[in-house]
Amino acid sequence: GAGVSQSPRYKVAKRGQDVALRCDPISGHVSLFWYQQALGQGPEFLTYFQNEAQLDKSGLPSDRFFAERPEGSVSTLKIQRTQQEDSAVYLCASSFSVRGPEEKLFFGSGTQLSVL
Amino acid sequence: EDQVTQSPEALRLQEGESSSLNCSYTVSGLRGLFWYRQDPGKGPEFLFTLYSAGEEKEKERLKATLTKKESFLHITAPKPEDSATYLCAVQVEGSYIPTFGRGTSLIVHP
Numbered sequence: 001g002a003g004v005s006q007s008p009r010y011k012v013a014k015r016g017q018d019v020a021l022r023c024d025p026i027s028g029h030v031s032l033f034w035y036q037q038a039l040g041q042g043p044e045f046l047t048y049f050q051n052e053a054q055l056d057k058s059g060l061p062s063d064r065f066f067a068e069r070p071e072g073s074v075s076t077l078k079i080q081r082t083q084q085e086d087s088a089v090y091l092c093a094s095s096f097s098v099r100g101p102e103e104k105l106f107f108g109s110g111t112q113l114s115v116l
Numbered sequence: 117e118d119q120v121t122q123s124p125e126a127l128r129l130q131e132g133e134s135s136s137l138n139c140s141y142t143v144s145g146l147r148g149l150f151w152y153r154q155d156p157g158k159g160p161e162f163l164f165t166l167y168s169a170g171e172e173k174e175k176e177r178l179k180a181t182l183t184k185k186e187s188f189l190h191i192t193a194p195k196p197e198d199s200a201t202y203l204c205a206v207q208v209e210g211s212y213i214p215t216f217g218r219g220t221s222l223i224v225h226p
Binding site for chain 2: 004031033035040041042043044045048050055056091093104105106107108109110
């Protein structure tokens with residue numbers, strides 16, 4: 001596609017509900033990142049994939065958070081038993097390769113999650 | 117611990133009033149420093165990457181500079197359409213992960 005696509009755009013969940021957030025990166029992009037952005041804050045790193053391999057998940061805040069990218073393209077971020085503190089915008093970003101900082105990130109518009 | 121601090125948190129300018137945004141960093145081994153622009157309801161959009169002290173990059177009314185401790189984003193004669201949040205991020209040697217600051221919210225009044 002033309003850019004990184006995320007769905008749903010908005011998600012309202014009741015506390016305790018499980019949610020799944022989808023990211024379609026730019027075709028052919030090797031690297032995929034998930035970030036969490038609270039209101040008025042900068043993006044906070046959650047996890048990083050290189051193709052289908054999850055190389056870094058150090059930013060996942062708890063074991064309720066799980067991410068996968070089984071075929072090296074689409075990725076899903078799953079949050080189990082959602083809590084109010086999970087309310088934030090979840091951003092997905094992709095880049096063409098892993099050569100280093102010259103590979104700029106392309107971000108989606110994010111999924112805004114509200115937990116009631 | 118690696119840190120990225122942006123200042124000011126918010127900045128209001130009149131159209132045509134030039135100013136600078138600051139990004140200071142304390143990292144061990146900088147591999148690259150990035151500037152992104154984020155509009156409300158959108159994801160960040162890439163502006164620049166700087167690699168070494170003394171480097172400068174320009175795009176329209178924006179110029180980014182880098183020293184060993186900080187980066188500046190200079191905005192010359194801003195227009196209302198430059199209103200956005202500007203984010204700074206750093207990537208350290210040996211890591212794939214850019215770490216972002218909190219951003220500077222810029223409003224340019226006509």
